[in-house]
Amino acid sequence: MVGVFFRKLDVFNDRRGWLTEIFRADETDFSPAMSYVSMTKPGVARGPHEHIEQSDYFCFLGDFRLFLWDNRKESASCGEKMVFDTEGNPHIAIVPPGVVHAYKNVGTTDAFVVNLPDRLFKGERKAFPVDEVRYEDDPDSPFRIE
Numbered sequence: 001m002v003g004v005f006f007r008k009l010d011v012f013n014d015r016r017g018w019l020t021e022i023f024r025a026d027e028t029d030f031s032p033a034m035s036y037v038s039m040t041k042p043g044v045a046r047g048p049h050e051h052i053e054q055s056d057y058f059c060f061l062g063d064f065r066l067f068l069w070d071n072r073k074e075s076a077s078c079g080e081k082m083v084f085d086t087e088g089n090p091h092i093a094i095v096p097p098g099v100v101h102a103y104k105n106v107g108t109t110d111a112f113v114v115n116l117p118d119r120l121f122k123g124e125r126k127a128f129p130v131d132e133v134r135y136e137d138d139p140d141s142p143f144r145i146e
Contacts, residue, residue, distance in 0.1 A: 001068055001069050001077045001080055001082050001097070001099065002070070002072075002075050002076050002077040003075070003096040004082070004093070004095060004096065004099060005093065005094040006070060006084050006091065006092070006093045006094075006134075007065070007091065007092060008089050008090070008091050009022065009059070009089070009090040009091060009092060011089070011090060013126055014071050015063075015102035017079045017145065020090045022059040022090075022092060022114060022116075023059075023090065023092075023116060027067050029096070030055070030057055030094060030106065030116075030118065031067065031118055032057060032116035032117065032118060032122065033117060033118050033119050034116070034117060035114060035115065035116045036114070036115055037112060037113070037114045037115075038112070038113050038115070039110050039111070039112050040062075040103070040104075040105040040110070040111055040112075040113065041105060041110055042065075042105050042107055042108050042109060042110070042111075043104075043105065043106075043141055044104065044105055045102055045103065045104035045105075045145050046102060046104075047067070047100075047101055047102025047103065047131065047135075047136065048067065048069070048100045048101060048102035048136065048141070048143040048144075048145065049100065049101070049102070049109065049129070049132050049133060049134045049135060049136065050071055050097070050098060050099060050100040050101065050132070050133050050135075051097050051098075051100075051131045051132055051133075052097055052098075052131050052133070053097050053118075053119060053131050054097060054117050054118060054119040054131045055094060055095060055096045055097060055117065055118045055119075056094070056095045056115055056117050057092065057093075057094050057095075057115065057116040057118070058092065058093045058095065058099070058103075058111055058113055058114070059090065059091075059092050059114040059115075059116075060086045060090065060091045060092070060093070060103070060111075060140060061090050061111060061112040061113065061114070061115065062086070062105060062107055062109070062110070062111020062112055062113075063085075063086060063088045063105065063106050063107025063108075063109075063111060064085070064086045064091075064103050064104065064105060064106065064107075064113070065083060065084070065085050065104045066083065066084040066085075066086070066093055066101065066102075066103045066105045067081070067082075067083055067096065067101065067102045067103065067104075067143075067145055068081065068082045068099055068100070068101050069081050069099065069100040069101075069142075069143050070098070070099055070100075071098050071100050072096075072097075072099065073100065075098070083093065085106070088134070094128075096119070100115070100143045102143070102145050104145055114130075119131060
């Protein structure tokens with residue numbers, strides 16, 4: 001899908017546990033504005049929704065399925081749907097504005113997502129509307145998680 005980046009992260013293990021680099025400025029021209037971490041329970045999905053201006057830089061830590069729908073009229077991949085599985089391995093995904101996205105914990109334990117979006121939630125000092133179009137509760141939405 002045009003503008004979407006998805007890849008498995010390298011994990012370095014030793015006797016203490018493991019480490020993975022989730023963001024490096026020399027690997028992308030992406031510029032985070034903030035970060036947050038969320039926990040998603042087994043079998044639970046977040047989304048689908050899209051942003052008008054914001055790109056999301058997700059780091060998936062757990063067993064997730066990521067759903068993407070290109071909703072950008074000017075995109076060469078408009079109308080395409082893609083599904084990615086992390087298969088329990090850390091992955092990153094950069095999702096640009098206009099790409100509807102959702103993810104589901106398909107594992108059996110709590111799983112985590114770190115997000116480094118390129119816009120502040122609700123803007124500077126949280127003084128603006130949320131940059132989000134939500135489809136979760138729309139029974140007529142074409143964006144369905146299976």
